Amino acid sequence: MSALFQNYARRPISIVEGKGTIVHDSTGKRYLDFTSGIAVCSLGHAHPALVSAIQAQSEKLWHVSNLFESPDQEKLAETLVKDTHLSHAFFCNSGAEANEAAIKIARKHTGKHHILVFEQSFHGRTFGAMSATGQDKVRNGFGPLVSKFTTLPFNDVEALKATIDDSVAAIMLELIQGEGGVNAVTPEFAEAIQEICNENDILLIVDEVQTGIGRTGTRFAYEQTVLKPNIVSMAKGLGGGFPIGGILGTAELFETFNAGTHGTTFGGNPLGVAVAQTVLDNVFQPEFLANVQQKSKYLVKKLKEAFPGEQYTIQGKGLMLGLSLGGEDVAPYVGKLDQAGLLTVAAGPTVIRLLPPLTVSEAEIDEAVAILKSTILE
Structure with missing residues (x-):
């Protein structure tokens, strides 16, 4: 019996360490964190500054x-x-x-x-x-x-x-x-x-x-x-x-x-x-914000390439994006993405929300989209 109230539907992952976009759980497993603590860790985990x-x-x-x-x-x-x-x-x-x-x-x-x-x-x-x-x-x-x-x-x-x-x-x-x-x-x-x-x-x-x-x-x-x-x-x-x-x-x-x-x-x-x-x-530096916009365009492009069907839509702006699966319940996919090493969060019942740190790299975006594609389509 937990001493905690069970007011959170917690996922069976205990994150113990993070650097930038990468976090590790108590077993040492590595994940790409595309939740950022639900849009909180804007500069990623443990940013030196x-x-x-x-x-x-x-x-x-x-x-x-x-x-x-x-x-x-x-x-x-x-x-x-x-x-x-x-x-x-x-x-x-x-x-x-x-x-x-x-x-x-x-x-x-x-x-x-x-x-x-x-x-x-x-x-x-x-x-x-x-x-x-x-x-x-x-x-x-x-x-x-x-x-x-x-x-x-x-x-x-x-x-x-x-x-x-x-x-x-x-x-x-x-x-x-x-x-x-x-x-x-x-x-x-x-x-x-x-x-x-x-x-x-x-x-x-x-x-x-x-x-x-x-x-x-x-x-x-x-x-x-x-x-x-x-x-x-x-x-x-x-x-x-x-x-x-x-x-x-x-x-x-x-x-x-x-x-x-x-x-x-x-x-x-x-x-x-x-x-x-x-x-x-x-x-708030202009070059930083311009970089966020550029990475957003890159992520949207990669998502559209990975999910070309009409049932898939990409919505949102910047690095606050949603992948809609055409009315399909996303809860099972969020769990499967966890297992595959990508942390995401649902936005309502039919949208997977992608909220990477604003410092996410293009290589990390490529890896995340590959996991999304293999988990959802294959």
Whole structure:
């Protein structure tokens, strides 16, 4: 009998060591990690710069309360908002916490409570974030949820327009639904959302917990759309494996999110900030992002060559890609891929999600696609 609650459907692999894209389990077996901890290990496992950053910071200061000034938080915030329309940051510990903060600030700033969200979305498992999530399997069994969330079909312009009224405080969405199937927002839907927000004084919350920090080939996925969000939530890749999350917001929200509005004991702690700053110093370089885009094109090309049939589709952007098997259940294949030495993760029941480190090599891509092809087709 395990002393752990069994709230995770754990796979029978115990990862004990990793370097870059390669990990090893407790038996010594080697795997290509195309999960990156679900889009977390942006620079791969045990990246020397991150190891150095956390070692150096651990010898100076681990924790100090947010009661005191933090020049390192200030620097990290400035790095994140530089050359964007956003101006301020708040740091927490996870994506769910970031989305809770986004929901709170939207309600407080507008004085309204109604937030529009979308089917197959995933925003977290705390009560506010769970209430915003458009998947019954996440919400079932927990009783009454936080009220005033309306769930609409994703990419349905007419359904969105029909729901807009004076009660709406914000629209909240992922630009690529990671847990929901690697479904990307269409240009038409993005244009409609921005137009609706502008015309009705509605705040726009973009959840970039999985898509942010270079995952789609730009700093944030919204930069590839017409959208100008008022609030952006982030986590996962921000810490490269160390827990840190946060939100970015526009200048109009500064007075709303004032002293006493929100807080966290561990958010923005020195260890997390030191690692996150090192991640950004690497990922936010133009040549690094260009390299992510190039490797994305290479991976898509190889996948299309390996899976030419009409039943196979490749969706997503950057190094957040999904391989759809034409409606076939992917769960058995994920297990077989584990056995073959490739770690992947499902995105809904019919899509295999590929989330390699942003530092993945073309040789590792070739090896991964060969395993996918032999496991699924042969």
